[in-house]
Amino acid sequence: MMSEGSSFMKGMIFGGIFCLIMSFFETFNPGTHSEGHNHLHHHLKPVSKDELQKLSESQMSEFAMQVRVYCLIMVTPKLLVHWATANDTWSKHCDKSVFYTSEASKALDAVDLQEQDEWTRLRKAIQHAYENAGDLHWFFIARPTTFAIIENLKYLVLDKDPSQPFYIGHTEKSGELDYVEYDSGIVLSYEAMRRLMEVFKDEDKCPERGRALWKMSEEKQLATCLKYSGVFAENGEDAQGKGLFNKKSVSSLISDSISQNPGDVVEACCSDMAITFAGMSPSQIQVLMYGVYRLRPYGHDFHDSLTFLPPKDSDND
Amino acid sequence: MISPHLLLFCGILLGFVFVQQLVYLRIEGRTLTPAHILSSHAKSHAWNKKADLVQSLYPRVRVLCWIMTRPENLQKRLQHVNATWAQHCNLVLYMSSQSSDFPTVGLNVSEGRSQLYWKTIRAFQHIQKHHLQHADWFLKADDDTFVVLENLRYLLSQHDTEKPLYFGHKFRPFVRQGYMSGGAGYVLSREALRRFVQGFVTGRCTHFSSLEDMALGRCMEIMGVKAVDTRDANLRETFNPFWPDKHLIHKDNTKKQDSLYSYYKTKLGPECCSDFVISFHYLRAADMYMLEYYTYHLRPFGYKYRFNPHHHQNNTIEINQTNTQ
Numbered sequence: 001m002m003s004e005g006s007s008f009m010k011g012m013i014f015g016g017i018f019c020l021i022m023s024f025f026e027t028f029n030p031g032t033h034s035e036g037h038n039h040l041h042h043h044l045k046p047v048s049k050d051e052l053q054k055l056s057e058s059q060m061s062e063f064a065m066q067v068r069v070y071c072l073i074m075v076t077p078k079l080l081v082h083w084a085t086a087n088d089t090w091s092k093h094c095d096k097s098v099f100y101t102s103e104a105s106k107a108l109d110a111v112d113l114q115e116q117d118e119w120t121r122l123r124k125a126i127q128h129a130y131e132n133a134g135d136l137h138w139f140f141i142a143r144p145t146t147f148a149i150i151e152n153l154k155y156l157v158l159d160k161d162p163s164q165p166f167y168i169g170h171t172e173k174s175g176e177l178d179y180v181e182y183d184s185g186i187v188l189s190y191e192a193m194r195r196l197m198e199v200f201k202d203e204d205k206c207p208e209r210g211r212a213l214w215k216m217s218e219e220k221q222l223a224t225c226l227k228y229s230g231v232f233a234e235n236g237e238d239a240q241g242k243g244l245f246n247k248k249s250v251s252s253l254i255s256d257s258i259s260q261n262p263g264d265v266v267e268a269c270c271s272d273m274a275i276t277f278a279g280m281s282p283s284q285i286q287v288l289m290y291g292v293y294r295l296r297p298y299g300h301d302f303h304d305s306l307t308f309l310p311p312k313d314s315d316n317d
Numbered sequence: 318m319i320s321p322h323l324l325l326f327c328g329i330l331l332g333f334v335f336v337q338q339l340v341y342l343r344i345e346g347r348t349l350t351p352a353h354i355l356s357s358h359a360k361s362h363a364w365n366k367k368a369d370l371v372q373s374l375y376p377r378v379r380v381l382c383w384i385m386t387r388p389e390n391l392q393k394r395l396q397h398v399n400a401t402w403a404q405h406c407n408l409v410l411y412m413s414s415q416s417s418d419f420p421t422v423g424l425n426v427s428e429g430r431s432q433l434y435w436k437t438i439r440a441f442q443h444i445q446k447h448h449l450q451h452a453d454w455f456l457k458a459d460d461d462t463f464v465v466l467e468n469l470r471y472l473l474s475q476h477d478t479e480k481p482l483y484f485g486h487k488f489r490p491f492v493r494q495g496y497m498s499g500g501a502g503y504v505l506s507r508e509a510l511r512r513f514v515q516g517f518v519t520g521r522c523t524h525f526s527s528l529e530d531m532a533l534g535r536c537m538e539i540m541g542v543k544a545v546d547t548r549d550a551n552l553r554e555t556f557n558p559f560w561p562d563k564h565l566i567h568k569d570n571t572k573k574q575d576s577l578y579s580y581y582k583t584k585l586g587p588e589c590c591s592d593f594v595i596s597f598h599y600l601r602a603a604d605m606y607m608l609e610y611y612t613y614h615l616r617p618f619g620y621k622y623r624f625n626p627h628h629h630q631n632n633t634i635e636i637n638q639t640n641t642q
Contacts, residue, residue, distance in 0.1 A: 007322075012331055015330060251607060266401075292611070294624070297467035297613065307620075310621060
């Protein structure tokens with residue numbers, strides 16, 4: 001009896017020590033440096049206010065230089081009103097915003113991809129954006145039914161190195177695949193885009209047109225191609241763990257909160273630093289524009305370490 | 318008899334897995350905290366730390382908010398008012414025909430549109446009798462109005478409460494100097510409140526109409542109380558008689574309905590409303606929480622607002638967001 005017990009105990013101790021040694025080794029391995037850890041982590045948060053304050057002037061300048069965003073807005077003539085709304089509102093806050101359409105419309109300008117297949121269109125848009133990125137290192141893909149607060153997007157990726165692969169948004173799971181949900185916006189770093197360019201060349205791993213028999217949605221196609229390149233989806237969250245990318249509208253989230261958290265509706269609902277909302281009507285978007293960029297209580301000032309100036313020639317922000 | 322080798326093996330496996338779980342939990346950190354586990358005490362906005370100007374105005378510019386309501390709206394509306402903007406008042410009174418535990422003050426009136434002005438008269442008489450020195454300014458609002466108290470204090474801090482003044486969204490008809498919309502909320506100075514009550518004592522003001530806001534406006538004019546222009550430095554309205562969409566959305570083919578009523582030339586679209594807006598009206602519960610979220614919570618990191626009555630020089634790095642298409 002005793003020898004059985006002691007064998008077991010010896011085994012446990014040995015197994016435990018072995019495991020500790022292995023994980024110790026892993027953290028000190030230069031290959032899995034803290035950036036690598038982030039990718040396994042699946043949750044991505046902005047830099048904390050305390051850490052921001054500790055940064056030097058030159059570090060701040062460096063971050064400011066690299067946190068510029070190229071917005072790819074995927075439109076179709078059917079979504080003309082939303083297209084016009086996005087054009088008139090949040091897209092003005094991108095450093096560069098380009099509308100990619102399935103077919104040209106007389107009413108608004110866009111890059112005409114002349115492509116009806118959603119996935120192929122996305123691929124072409126990504127290729128175009130990569131080639132025209134200039135010195136922009138972050139890419140944001142959205143439909144015009146999404147509303148994005150680009151300043152908060154910049155805050156989220158402020159201290160993240162775009163020469164590392166990042167693929168961020170509201171993550172969902174489909175079997176073994178973690179993917180970023182399309183409607184709540186997709187963020188890609190320059191390195192993630194570069195790897196996509198590479199894997200696009202592989203017709204087996206990443207076919208240009210989805211296989212006819214088993215059509216995956218374009219968001220999952222994207223996730224699959226990225227996964228082949230070693231890029232994994234990460235959920236964008238604030239310091240309290242609240243999601244920053246929302247696939248519902250503000251009113252929908254508030255209604256949910258009223259029924260689920262009647263005692264603390266607003267606190268429980270949505271993050272102060274929210275980045276996206278989806279499924280909003282053009283009117284709701286105009287009101288949100290006012291709510292984000294203008295409406296505030298007198299005397300509440302923030303003294304953030306970075307200042308983003310308002311865009312030129314705009315009257316609604 | 319179980320083989321000791323097997324036991325050893327099981328031990329190794331179990332030990333390994335057990336420690337791995339511990340290590341995993343430490344490295345991965347806590348998973349998403351359920352959003353509903355939060356403090357239940359009164360508003361503690363994470364960013365209130367720098368609200369120095371607000372702190373100095375709250376005790377100096379005391380506002381008594383009285384909210385016009387009725388017994389059936391207790392559950393439907395009042396709880397949302399109470400959960401949101403009413404928290405920012407120095408003192409809140411809910412005025413109804415019946416008193417209740419909510420708490421509401423029961424006025425000696427009955428309910429119905431025809432009774433609205435009686436309610437207003439009784440409410441102000443009650444306030445003048447019991448609370449005249451408890452506040453500096455006296456706000457009347459409906460139970461479907463949303464008020465940003467900080468912006469109201471900013472406006473009122475520029476005036477003297479011992480002067481006969483009255484503030485709100487000015488309408489043109491019926492009263493020469495204009496009268497303030499009831500739904501958008503209006504504010505009386507202490508002297509204005511005294512004169513209103515005095516008007517009924519002396520009979521100079523009477524219940525000549527049940528149109529509460531217009532009738533009160535007439536009494537204000539009779540008693541020499543001035544209807545103040547409450548537009549901001551860019552001539553944008555602060556008190557608004559409708560919900561945000563109705564003011565902010567400008568569609569080319571809509572006729573400007575309220576331009577017939579508004580004293581000042583109404584603008585629809587982004588120029589309608591001040592950044593430091595004071596009120597909106599005709600709001601459902603979800604709208605109240607939405608406005609609460611937009612006003613006190615949701616914000617763009619580092620954004621330099623265009624409208625800055627007092628510009629602060631900060632030692633920060635400014636970034637131009639250039640939009641090239």
